[in-house]
Amino acid sequence: MGSIYLIRHGQASFGADDYDVLSPIGIRQAEVLGAHLAELGLRLDRSVSGDLRRQQHTANAAMSRLSEAGIAVPPLEIDAAFNEFDADAVIRALLPDLLPEQPEALQVMRNAAQNRAEFQRLFALLIGRWLSGDYDQPGLQSWQGFVEQVQAGFARLLEKAERGQHIALFTSGGTITALLHLVTGVAPDKAFELNWQIVNTSLSCLKFRGSQVSLASFNSHVHLQLLKAPELITFR
Template identity: 35%
Template sequence: MSILYFIRHGQASFGKSDYDSLSPVGELQSRLLADYLLSSHMTFDAILVGPQQRHRQTARPLIDACQEKGGTGPEIVEIPEMAEYDFTTVLRELIPVMTAESEAFNRDAGLMFTDRKAFQRLFEAVMLRWVGGDHHLPAELTWTAFKARVIRGVETLMARYGRGKNVAVFTSGGPISATIQEVLRLSDAMAMQVNWQVVNGSMTRFKCTHEKIMMASFNEYPWLEMHADREIITYR
């Protein structure tokens, strides 16, 4: 049996022109994660990294530390199936529809780039609408298509690393929650609600063989809890 360690990226740059880049807090989260794993003498046979820049940046401190130790080190592989869903397109397509339906939603839309709470309310409403299928997005942008792509990636991991391996997978909250949904047979709405609880720089473990997968832990982040500044525990 193998263990797959799904790690959510550190905090990205909310409100900046390049969201897909770690904030200073995200960089700190990534270093604390790597330091904790190394001090715990945890070793990996492979480190898989999703295609987004924030995935690579979060993995970098651990990869660098493993390579500095010498020897062959873990296999480093990019896994495109672990990309996050295209939330910018979903927001762009659904916000106008929902703005026309609700004055409260319209007010939040006007504040979404300056007020985190307004953005959170708007984002949650749009995402629940999205996973509920109440929209006219192209088939490839639906939650159903996103889930299918993530599960193909999970099946690839199981086929390649399903026996006696420790594998770190750096990804986003969406692929983590879609995998949890598949394993625990959650509804789409429940999967999205799980997604909102995944902390930046946290780790969720799955045990797997070539044929089956089960959840072993959810949303671990002691490396953040031990830090003096509790504001480094972030969700977006």
């Protein structure tokens, strides 16, 4: 059987003007991941990423550590199907209808970095509405549309995959959530309960034989745990 390693990007710049940039911690996480893969002697046949900068930067930082260890690395393939859903667009579209129930929400969202716990609570409420399909709006990608995007990219990946290959897929938490939903059949709301637990640069492993795919492991971040540096274990 072949293996597909779903790797969430390193910590991005939450609360900054441009989220799609790895923070110094995110860069360190990616480097630690690459060193860990090198210690395992993992040889990748393919490396795939979405086209977001944080995804590609994570891939390049990790692969550079493999290369430094003398392990050949494949060229990075780019497929935008593995991009994250547009969380900002979801917030902008669905927040107004939430304000009568949560009048403080606008202030919290404007100062997310200073209100992380409350931001997460409100964001989860908005995601719940997005998943339901009852609040779909013109111009806003629906949950179903996002799943179809990811499914199309995954079908392309499997179509090109050869038997027994080891493939790294550098992507984002929402994309991994959609893949969990597609592979295991877990309900979207339950999949997002898992989403909130996905650590930056964690590995989840899918096993495949042809078009048959199963989940082998989820959210492993032992490479960070072994350093005994709690600041490296992040979720956004």
